Amino acid sequence: MxxxxxxxxxxxxxxxxxxxxxxxxxxxxxxxxxxxxxxxxxxxxxxxxxxxxxxxxxxxxxxxxxxxxxxxxxxxxxxxQGLRIARCFSYCNTEGELHTFTDASEKAYACAVYWRQKTDESTYRVTLLAGKARVTPLRPVSIPRLELQAALLGTRMAQAIANELDIAVGRRTYWTDSSTVLTWIKTDPRTFKPFVAHRLAEIEESTKPQEWRWVPGSQNPADDATREAPADFDHTHRWFNGPEFLMWDESRWPKPRTFKQEPSGEEKEAYLVATARTADAQPTPDPHRFSSWVRLLRATARVLQFIELCRPRKESACVSRQLEQQDPTWRTTRAKQPRSTWKIRTPEAPTEAWLPLDPPHLKKAEKILLRSSQGESFGEKDPERHPKLRRLDVVMEDGLLRLRGRIDAAQYIDAGCKRPIVLDGKHVIARLLIKHYHEAFQHGNHATVMNEVRQRYWILGLRSIIRATAVRCQWCKVYRSTPRLPPTGDLPIERLRHGEPPFTCAAVDYFGPMTVTVGRRHEKRWGVLFTCLTTRAVHMELAASLTADSMLLALRRMAARRGMPKVIYSDNGTNFVGANKELKQAIENAREADVVSRAAQMNIKWKFIPPGAPNMGGAWERLVRSVKTALAVTLKERHPREEVLHTLLLEAEHVVNSRPLVAREESWESEALTPNHFLIGRSCGAPSIGDYRDEDLTGKKNMESGEAYGRPLLE
Structure with a gap:
């Protein structure tokens, strides 16, 4: 290899x-x-x-x-190319020594492990077993830390080689030229920062402090792997044969040096902690670990209850001079007995009992939590002068900051309502308290929760905290969320014919019936609404019946005044939910029989929306509602004459046509654009003629009656 x-x-x-x-x-x-x-x-x-x-x-x-x-x-x-290295490092099976050299620089850190074996009485053979070099990290690291990394690298390599060798290793020696690392190794690792402590702990597991020695940098062969490549790197180089002093006896090795221990910056900072006991100090659980005010309150009360149980109970044992059983020599000595002695009562055996939380513990726990919240928010020293409380008149009562109002003299009012407790809305305890009120009052509106909270507490920024609590509430998210609306489709071409006259593309719909007075009898009339799909203007007609002839007559009257439409939209009768059966049947019959054929003779294209899709008729259904709303102001349960009803329909038409089509962007604009601008050139109509009273409703003059009916609508 x-x-x-x-x-x-x-x-x-x-x-x-x-x-x-x-x-x-x-x-x-x-x-x-x-x-x-x-x-x-x-x-x-x-x-x-x-x-x-x-x-x-x-x-x-x-x-x-x-x-x-x-x-x-x-x-x-x-x-x-011409480098040849002899890999046989042991010529006999005698034990040898492992010498590990480590070094580091700004460029790299490295180690080299050598095998030193004695060949005769005064001769030693040194052979390179293995080496390793690594570049320094991209992030800058101090030289002492790199030297420690090199020492750890050498420790690991020496341990791995020792485990693989079949020859006994009699001695291990680790060499480094870093006095800082030598000082660290001989010191307790727990006194250093984690980076140094973890590596020193691993070095301590594999080596002993006395195995580490100092070597001058000029005699450290590991230094060759941390600098530029040597110019004469061959088999005679120091890297392969080790330092010269390993060939000699140990007495000629570099002498150990005593280094002055100086702060390296890796030591842990020591803090002197002084504890002071105060009378008001109370143990409280961490409120950040609780999601409910009730749980936090009960947990704090349990802690207080546990503290009381752990405290030793004291009882007073009085020794009376009148009882001879307690003092048999009293009559002869007349000696005074001690008044009372305190004895610590210790139970004979531990007992287990479930102690319920009582109101005193809960009130004490609440007071401790509120005091803790005020101390963390406004400070322990002079909290009344905190900048957040500059505009509030606060006083300290029973260890709690309270807001002083002007109703202290009021009777039959709770003291907590007169002077509510001041809290900071950003504190976690105040947020848990607001969440508790939000859930206790059935996730009510903001005003309800705010009113109930202010019965006892004055929380800074209460409105925004209540709003944020409702936003984070999971119940409110589930039950008050709205479904995502589907994307709206493109408008049909009939809604976008802006260059043509009004009512070129129209839609028609029926509504009613409405009862009118004819002589002494009551008859039904129906409203016919025509709307322009482009300008959104409406035209109202009154139909006497639901026949096809009546519908076509209404269409002819509309065409005579507004112009003949080219396209007319309407529903097919299935969307008349709530209307009478006769109206549905009449519209369906009219669609199937006469209306389409006669409209074709007038050069009108009649289109029907699909069955079961009333949303496609929203362009005219919404205007029908507007007309009904306008008529509801005047008609109600009354039965006007036909001429009066016709007048009211036309006035309702005028009101609907006076609605703004777009919102005014600037306040200085005189008026908004309305459908009447396309029909009559202006928004408002002619002023009312005369002034009439409510008694005119019972008169016989239809004009006065119609004017009186329409006055509330116009107002």
Whole structure:
């Protein structure tokens, strides 16, 4: 095993500037699992890191500075062509020594493991077993940390080699030129920060502090794998044979040095914690771990209850001088007995009992939680002067901040309502409290929750917190959510004929019946609504029956005043839900018999919406509702004469045609665009003629009656 002993001549690769992909392929193609050529190959890994840091793509040529390093790396590879390494490191089965050297620099950190074996009384043989070099991370790391990384790398490699060797290892020695690392290894790892502590703990598991020794940097062979490649890298190099002092007796090795321990910045900071006991300090659970105010309150009450049970109970045992059983010598000595002594009562055996939460514990827990919330929000010292409470008149009562109002003299009002407790709405306890009120009052509206909260608490920013609580409430999300509306379709071409006169494309619909007075009898009349699909104007006609002739007469009257339509839309009768059977049958018969044929003679194209799709007739159904709303103001249960009803229909038509088609964007605009602008050139109609009273409704003058009926509508 080892790197390729006869690598190919790299002149063909040096002929041009390589790309990132080619450099990576060439560097990674070298196979050196034992790290024997680490001083040369580490430059290739550093080159890949530099190219990666430049941010170029895989097929882009490398930068000029990287090209210089690339050529130098290819030149250094030629030194490996004639390199021959003897892999036999032990000529006898006697035990030997493992010597591990570690070093680090800003470029890389490395280790080298050597086998030292005694051949005769004064001769030693040193052979390189394995080496390893790694580039430093992209993120800057201090040199002491890199030296520690190198020491950990050497520890792992020495342990792996020792486990694989069949020859007994008599001694292990680890060499480093870092005085900081030597000081760390001889110190308790728990005194350092996690980065250093974790690595020192692993080193401590495999080595002993006395196995680590210091070596000068000039005699450290691991330093060759952290610098530039040596110019004379052959089998006689120090990297393969180890430092010269390993050939000598141990007495001539580098002497241990005593280093002055100085702060390295990796030690943990020591804090002196002084505890002070206050009378108001109470243990409270972490409110962030609770999702309900009731649970937090009960948990706090249980903690208080547990503390009371853990405290030793004291009882007063009075010794009376009057009882001879307690003091038999009292009559002779007349000695005074101690008044009372305190005895700690200890139960003979532990008992188990379920103690329910009583109101005193709950009230005490609530007071502790509210006091904790105020202390965290407004501070423990002078909370009345907190900037958030600058505009509020607050007072401190029984350890709680309360808002002082002007109703202190009111009777039969709870004291908590007179002076509510002040809380910050951003605190978690206040949010849990608002959530409790929101759920307790059946997820009611904001005003209800706000009214109930302010009976006892004055929470800053209450309205916004209630709104946010309702938004986060899962119940409100489920039961108050609205379905997602489907995307609206395109308008038909008849709705977009803006260059043609009104009512060129129209729609017709019936509504009613409405009762009118004819002589002494009541008869039914139906309203016929024509709407322009382009301008959204309406035209009203009164039909005496539901026959096809009556419908066509209404169409002729509309055409005489508005012009003959080219296209007419209507439903097919199935959408008249709630209408009488006669109206449905008449519309269906009219569609099937006379209306279509006669409309064709008038050069009118009649279109019907599909059955069971009333949404397609929304263009006229919505206007029918507007007309009905306008008529409901005047008609109600009255039975006007036919002429009065006709007048009311026309006035309702005028009101509907006076509605704005678009909203006014600016307040200085005189009026909005209405359908009347397309029909009569202006929005409003003629003013009312005369002034009439409600008594005129019973008169015989139809004009006065119609005017009185229509006055509320126009108002």
């Amino acid at each position: 080892g790197f390729r002993t006869h690598p190919r001549d790299p002149k063909d690769v040096e002929a041009r500037t390589p790309t990132k992909r080619e450099v990576t392929s060439a560097v990674m193609s070298t196979f050196d699992p034992m790290g024997l050529a680490s001083p040369v190959l580490i430059e290739g890994k550093a080159l890949i890191q530099s190219i990666w840091r430049s941010g170029i793509d895989w097929d882009d040529v490398i930068l000029e500075k990287d090209e210089v390093a690339w050529k130098r790396y290819m030149e250094n590879l030629r030194m490996l």
